[in-house]
Amino acid sequence: MVRSLVVDATGISQRSLWKAGMMSSENFSGLSGGAFMPEGRSERLYRVAFDLPGDTAGWAHVSTERLWTAKTSVKMEVQVRNTPFYQKGVAFGDIVRVRADHERREFVFEDFVSKSGHSTVRIIIKDPTVRGSLEALLRSFDCSWEIDGTGIMWAIDVQPGVNYAAMRKSLVRSASDGKIGIEEAALAEGHLNGLESTDSQ
Structure with missing residues (x-):
């Protein structure tokens, strides 16, 4: 699950x-x-x-x-x-x-x-040094994002064709290291199905 x-x-x-x-x-x-x-x-x-x-x-x-x-x-x-x-x-x-x-x-x-097929993922920056690598990760998956006035909260748009399962692994790794916090605020069916397929393998 x-x-x-x-x-x-x-x-x-x-x-x-x-x-x-x-x-x-x-x-x-x-x-x-x-x-x-x-x-x-x-x-x-x-x-x-x-x-x-x-x-x-x-x-x-x-x-x-x-x-x-x-x-x-x-x-x-x-x-x-x-x-x-x-x-x-x-x-x-x-x-x-x-x-x-x-x-x-x-x-x-x-x-x-x-629904559009896009997903919304939100990130809290806990370690400022992660910003550069996070931007590079998001660009590699062709994501767009917005940043609040403090620079701490990022709202990320994940497009329908993105391999979100692969992207999520990198995000979870950073979260496990205590560098970011993550919320999957809106997961599209296509991205959710991709996660379930990965879990079943």
């Missing part, structure tokens, strides 16, 4: 999200750490509020995470266009249904429509 890894958030203080501080414009053309869109191309994005459950809000010190999304051809359905730091079960490219909350003056997540 594949067990999801859980992030060790001990000692992490309240953060100002990197994406909130550095992605304030609705017109956005890229993320740090990897290929998000072809260079020079931009699209109009809209923020959607995801209300966090109590246990997550407790350690994150925020009650809501706002993710960037793009319109689809269906009214009130949008595609997630970045990777969450806190919200579980959501990955880049997922299609979600939203509702307009007039009191809050914002769009709020209502339900999932379809």
Whole structure:
């Protein structure tokens, strides 16, 4: 049986999200750490509020995470266009249904429509010396990632075609050495099946 890894958030203080501080414009053309869109191309994005459950809000010190999304051809359905730091079960490219909350003056997540096949993995940096090797690992698996304002929490987008079982082995090795903490916040079926196949061999 594949067990999801859980992030060790001990000692992490309240953060100002990197994406909130550095992605304030609705017109956005890229993320740090990897290929998000072809260079020079931009699209109009809209923020959607995801209300966090109590246990997550407790350690994150925020009650809501706002993710960037793009319109689809269906009214009130949008595609997630970045990777969450806190919200579980959501990955880049997922299609979600939203509702307009007039009191809050914002769009709020209502339900999932379809999954993208991407996975969300979050990493806590415990040993700063690991950053270079971690970046090299993520690039070798063609991943994109976002980093919060402290540089401690990384939100990683794992694309559908990635051999996540191989990537996970390297991450688990670093976690076992006490260099990082890991949370598999949203595992796509394809990546999960790859882990199960590896376990059965």
